[in-house]
Structures are given as C-alpha cells and as structure tokens.
Amino acid sequence: MFVDEIYRVEAPYREPMVVKGYRFGKGDKAACILGPMRGNEIQQLYICSQLVRVLKELEGNGCISSGKEVLVIPVINSYAMNVGKRFWGVEDVDINRRFPGNSYGETAARIAGGVFEKIKDYSYGIQLASFYMTGEFVPHVRMMETGYQNTSLANLFGLPYVVVRKPKPIDTKTLNYNWQDEMTAAFSLYTNKNTEVDEASANQAVAAVLRFLTRMGIIRYESHSGYISHVIMEEDLSNIHVNCGGIFRGLVKAGEDVRYGHKMAEIIDPYEGNVKETIVAPTDGIVFFTHTEDLITENDMAYRLIHRLHA
Amino acid sequence: MVSKVCSVELPVGEHLVIYKNRIACENASGREGRIAVVSGIHGDELEGQYVCYEMTRRLKEHPEYLKGIVDIYPQLNPLGIDMARRNIPNLEMDMNRIFPGSAQGAFMERVAAAVIDDIVGADVCLDVHASDMYVREIPQVRISSEFVQKLLPFAKLLNTDMIWLNASATVHESTLAHSLNMLGVPTLVVEMGLGMRVNREYGNQVVDGIFNLMHEMGLWTGPVSTVREPAVSTDGEVEFIRAEYAGIFLPDIAHQHYVQKGEKIGEIVDVMTGTVKQEIRAGKAGIVFTLREYPFVYEGALLARILTEVEMCEENL
Numbered sequence: 171m172f173v174d175e176i177y178r179v180e181a182p183y184r185e186p187m188v189v190k191g192y193r194f195g196k197g198d199k200a201a202c203i204l205g206p207m208r209g210n211e212i213q214q215l216y217i218c219s220q221l222v223r224v225l226k227e228l229e230g231n232g233c234i235s236s237g238k239e240v241l242v243i244p245v246i247n248s249y250a251m252n253v254g255k256r257f258w259g260v261e262d263v264d265i266n267r268r269f270p271g272n273s274y275g276e277t278a279a280r281i282a283g284g285v286f287e288k289i290k291d292y293s294y295g296i297q298l299a300s301f302y303m304t305g306e307f308v309p310h311v312r313m314m315e316t317g318y319q320n321t322s323l324a325n326l327f328g329l330p331y332v333v334v335r336k337p338k339p340i341d342t343k344t345l346n347y348n349w350q351d352e353m354t355a356a357f358s359l360y361t362n363k364n365t366e367v368d369e370a371s372a373n374q375a376v377a378a379v380l381r382f383l384t385r386m387g388i389i390r391y392e393s394h395s396g397y398i399s400h401v402i403m404e405e406d407l408s409n410i411h412v413n414c415g416g417i418f419r420g421l422v423k424a425g426e427d428v429r430y431g432h433k434m435a436e437i438i439d440p441y442e443g444n445v446k447e448t449i450v451a452p453t454d455g456i457v458f459f460t461h462t463e464d465l466i467t468e469n470d471m472a473y474r475l476i477h478r479l480h481a
Numbered sequence: 482m483v484s485k486v487c488s489v490e491l492p493v494g495e496h497l498v499i500y501k502n503r504i505a506c507e508n509a510s511g512r513e514g515r516i517a518v519v520s521g522i523h524g525d526e527l528e529g530q531y532v533c534y535e536m537t538r539r540l541k542e543h544p545e546y547l548k549g550i551v552d553i554y555p556q557l558n559p560l561g562i563d564m565a566r567r568n569i570p571n572l573e574m575d576m577n578r579i580f581p582g583s584a585q586g587a588f589m590e591r592v593a594a595a596v597i598d599d600i601v602g603a604d605v606c607l608d609v610h611a612s613d614m615y616v617r618e619i620p621q622v623r624i625s626s627e628f629v630q631k632l633l634p635f636a637k638l639l640n641t642d643m644i645w646l647n648a649s650a651t652v653h654e655s656t657l658a659h660s661l662n663m664l665g666v667p668t669l670v671v672e673m674g675l676g677m678r679v680n681r682e683y684g685n686q687v688v689d690g691i692f693n694l695m696h697e698m699g700l701w702t703g704p705v706s707t708v709r710e711p712a713v714s715t716d717g718e719v720e721f722i723r724a725e726y727a728g729i730f731l732p733d734i735a736h737q738h739y740v741q742k743g744e745k746i747g748e749i750v751d752v753m754t755g756t757v758k759q760e761i762r763a764g765k766a767g768i769v770f771t772l773r774e775y776p777f778v779y780e781g782a783l784l785a786r787i788l789t790e791v792e793m794c795e796e797n798l
C-alpha cells in the first residue's frame with residue numbers, strides 16, 4: 171500500500187487539507203474508489219475506510235491481481251467534515267458540481283480539477299455518493315445515461331437495483347458524468363444512510379465493491395454472489411408527495427413491499443395532534459426512497475416507489 | 482395591489498409565500514404592456530430590495546405617467562433573506578438552479594414553476610442580483626450569447642456601466658432568466674453591489690435605467706434622465722485575477738478604478754510572518770469592475786475582474 175498526496179489546500183489558520191490516495195497493486199489503472207465530497211457523508215467515509223482496511227489485508231495476502239492497480243480516496247472534503255458543514259468553504263460550494271474542474275478557477279474548481287487529473291485514467295470509477303435530498307434509499311448503483319453507460323457492468327456489484335438517470339444540465343458538472351465523458355465506466359453507490367454510520371448497510375456496500383473488483387479480475391476475494399440487479403429508469407419511479415405540512419409519521423421503510431392502498435405515512439397536525447393526512451400507496455411496489463425527517467413541508471416528496479413487476 | 486403568487490404550508494404553523502405587487506395604470510384593460518422585476522432569488526443579495534422600493538415609491542408618486550403594468554416580485558427566496566443565506570434554507574439548494582421548476586415536483590420546484598407561470602406574458606423581465614458577500618460589482622447587465630440579438634437593445638437602456646455577454650455563471654441553464662428567455666420573455670440579469678448590503682447610488686442608477694426602459698417601451702410617459710453608454714464586453718475581454726496563495730487580501734485600489742497595465746491592485750499577506758505572499762498587478766489595462774471585499778482568501782479566490790479594451794473616459798476616473 172502506498173499513500174499518495176492527491177491534492178493539497180493551504181489555509182492560514184488550519185492545517186492544510188491533504189487529499190490522500192491509498193494505492194494497492196501495481197500496473198494498469200484498473201479501479202478508483204472515491205469517498206465524500208460533502209461534509210455530511212459519514213457513511214461513505216466509513217465505507218471507504220473499511221475498503222482500505224480490507225484491500226491492505228488482501229494485498230498482504232497477494233490477492234491483488236498482478237498488473238492491476240486500485241486507488242481509494244477515502245475523503246476529499248475533510249475540512250467540511252471537521253466543521254459540520256456540507257459544502258466547501260465560506261462560499262458553500264458543492265465540489266460535486268465543479269467537475270471536471272479547472273486549475274485556474276476558484277478554489278473548489280481547483281480541488282475538483284486536481285483530483286480529477288489523478289483519477290480520470292482509471293477503467294472503473296466508483297463513487298460513494300449521497301443524494302441532494304436527505305432520506306433513506308434502497309441500496310443501489312446509479313449511472314448517468316450518457317450513451318457510454320453500461321448497465322450490465324453495474325449488475326456485477328450485486329446490489330438489488332441499478333438506476334439509470336437521464337442527465338439534467340446540473341448533472342454535467344458531477345464527477346460521475348465527467349468520468350464517463352473520459353471513458354471511465356462510472357458508478358455511484360448509494361446506501362441507505364448518509365449522515366450516520368449504518369454498519370449493516372456499510373458492510374453491504376463494502377461487499378458490493380469487492381464483488382465488483384473480483385468479477386472484473388482486479389482482486390481475488392471470496393464473495394457471495396449478491397443480488398441479480400433490476401435495472402430501472404429513474405423517471406419510472408413513482409413519486410409520492412404530501413398535500414400538507416406537519417409532523418411526518420413514516421410507517422414503511424426503504425426496501426419494503428407495499429400493496430395498492432397500503433397506509434404508508436401520516437401527517438400529524440403540529441398543534442392539535444390529529445392526523446391531517448394519510449398517505450396510501452398509489453400502486454403495488456417496493457419503497458425505493460423514504461423521507462426520514464420528522465417534519466415535512468407541503469408538496470415534499472415522502473416516498474418513491476418502484477412498480478412491482480408482476481410475473 | 483399585493484397578491485400571493487404561491488403559498489406552501491411549512492411544517493409548523495406558517496406558509497412560505499411569494500408576493501407580487503402589481504402597479505397598473507388607471508383603467509387598465511389588461512392589454513397594456515407589462516414589465517416584471519424580480520429580486521431575491523439569492524437570500525444574501527439585498528440590492529434588489531432598494532430597487533423594488535424605489536420603483537414603487539416613484540410609481541406611486543406619479544401614477545399619471547404610468548401607461549402599463551409593473552409587476553414587482555421583491556423576494557423569491559423569503560426564508561433565505563430571513564437567514565441571510567444565499568441558498569434555500571434546509572434544502573441547501575441554489576434556487577437559481579431549479580427553474581423552470583415543475584408543477585408536480587418537490588415544493589421549491591412547484592414554487593419555481595408558479596413564479597415562471599406568473600411572469601410569462603410579460604414584455605420584459607429584469608432579475609436583479611447583488612453579487613455575493615465576497616466581491617463588489619459595478620452595475621452591469623449579464624446576458625447569454627444565445628439571446629444577444631434580442632436582449633442587447635433592452636440592456637443598453639438600463640443605465641448600467643457595463644454589459645457582459647456570456648458571463649457563464651449567471652447565464653447557466655436552469656436559471657430563471659434562461660428559462661424565461663426560452664419561453665419568449667426577454668429577461669435580463671442585473672448584477673450590482675455587494676451581498677448583504679444596499680448601495681443607494683447603484684440602486685438609483687439602475688432604477689433610472691428601468692424607467693428609461695419603460696419609457697422606450699411606452700409604459701412610462703414621465704421624465705427620464707439620460708442614460709450612460711455601457712461598455713459591452715465578451716468573455717475574452719474580461720481578465721480574472723485570482724489568489725495564488727491563502728492569506729489576507731489587502732486592496733491598493735478603489736473599486737471601479739481604471740488600472741494601467743502593471744499597476745498594483747493589492748497584495749496577499751501572511752499575518753503571522755508579516756510578509757507579502759503575493760503582489761497582485763494588472764496584466765492588462767482596464768476598469769476593475771469586480772473587487773474583493775471579504776479579505777480572507779484561499780488559493781483560487783476571486784480578487785478582481787478587469788474589463789479590458791475600454792477607453793479611459795472621465796466617468797471611469
């Protein structure tokens with residue numbers, strides 16, 4: 171294992187922010203795994219740290235294939251993590267909206283550019299990511315429909331779902347999009363949590379990455395076969411919005427099966443305690459995303475459902 | 482007449498409301514010309530507050546000159562201004578990245594869609610911004626090259642010092658201005674001043690410009706002041722100066738100053754060692770139209786922007 175300095179940001183009154191890369195094996199730039207760009211992605215940090223731990227062991231046992239190199243960058247935006255912020259600096263910039271970056275640009279663009287320069291030549295790019303909305307997901311691999319996306323490769327992670335998203339203008343500045351633009355097969359891995367460590371789902375993500383690396387011949391590791399993934403288009407998910415604001419009482423979890431008419435949530439009047447609204451499933455399906463906060467605003471999305479495919 | 486453009490129930494006993502003030506000429510039939518003025522998409526930008534106030538004040542002072550409809554939307558991000566936050570609080574989203582919105586989307590997308598819906602049909606729209614907390618800007622209009630032909634004649638009437646064509650940051654897709662332009666409402670982005678502050682002089686300058694525009698459009702028959710000739714620039718004529726070191730930036734010049742090539746703009750100093758880390762000089766002559774106000778910088782921070790290839794005239798001195 172080698173530890174590389176990927177990028178460094180100097181600051182007058184803080185120790186420099188050094189983005190570190192952990193390199194395993196030697197040879198072709200096979201796979202790069204990247205952790206938090208946002209300061210609240212604690213789960214993603216934990217997953218990357220566990221990957222470093224396991225890969226170190228595997229390398230010690232001679233289980234990294236010869237001629238293959240794996241790079242893990244456990245965290246980019248450690249400054250934000252240490253001050254409990256989500257984005258970069260006083261200007262509050264989302265680094266994941268600054269790719270491919272620019273070495274003459276603003277600070278966040280320089281960070282993005284400096285990191286991207288070191289990771290753009292890998293064949294496979296895996297980002298441990300979070301969604302812009304808070305909430306819980308069914309673990310899945312997400313890809314951008316750029317024309318270069320390869321969903322059959324995404325199936326090799328063995329997670330239950332692969333979601334393909336049609337990029338909007340805002341997505342063109344993300345790492346995933348720019349990786350694919352550089353012909354890296356790029357995958358974003360989503361687990362159920364962001365801001366807190368969920369051991370079980372973190373282990374599932376670690377196993378998924380190791381499974382993928384094994385199946386691509388990059389490491390030798392005994393992994394379980396995982397799930398046979400369903401590929402879904404993001405626009406095919408049904409979004410369930412609430413019709414009033416109040417206290418949110420969620421009754422189903424991500425991954426749960428629901429039938430048409432099943433009671434999914436209640437909105438409680440914050441003054442009088444009565445149920446103001448009952449949310450029922452508009453269709454048979456599997457809960458893909460749930461709102462998790464205890465307060466909810468009118469029209470907010472409470473759930474996203476995957477229509478069940480009837481045999 | 483003040484009305485609600487949209488209202489969304491927040492979790493605890495409050496609605497997020499977007500207000501509009503419509504000021505119309507007497508006996509309006511609805512077929513008159515209409516101008517929309519929008520401000521406060523970014524909650525930390527308050528220059529538009531003065532613009533909206535001063536427009537309303539002047540219109541009320543001389544209603545007899547008004548020949549059309551003026552719709553003023555003073556604050557599109559009401560929770561943002563309350564928290565002195567640029568983005569939408571809680572969501573941490575830039576509101577100017579969710580247009581045109583969606584009537585079936587999450588709540589701010591619906592707000593965006595309602596705002597667009599309300600403005601569509603106007604003959605012209607102005608989206609007033611105020612830089613941010615970090616850099617000060619001279620009054621300028623920013624338009625995307627895609628819409629230059631249509632927008633430049635309007636922009637020239639607005640009494641700004643500068644028109645910046647294709648300033649990428651503000652003419653991004655998913656902005657209010659881009660969405661409205663796509664829907665056929667000529668929409669201009671006005672930038673001026675500094676975040677969290679109001680500069681009355683700049684505000685009056687732009688309000689004079691808006692009345693001049695209304696006069697040209699036949700919406701206003703009252704007296705208007707003569708407007709200045711703006712410098713029109715493309716990206717190639719704008720020189721960006723950024724910090725190459727972290728430290729404290731100390732400017733040596735005033736904002737809106739005409740610098741000669743090689744003239745010192747400022748320095749970045751290291752407080753602890755008492756040394757100068759970077760001396761910043763102008764690579765080209767021109768007007769410093771952007772100048773950093775917030776002194777604490779990291780490498781990459783914007784210090785100044787110079788509009789090059791402009792003649793030095795008295796006004797710029």
Ligand SMILES: [Zn+2]
Pocket residue numbers: 522523526610611612
């Ligand atoms: Zn703004």
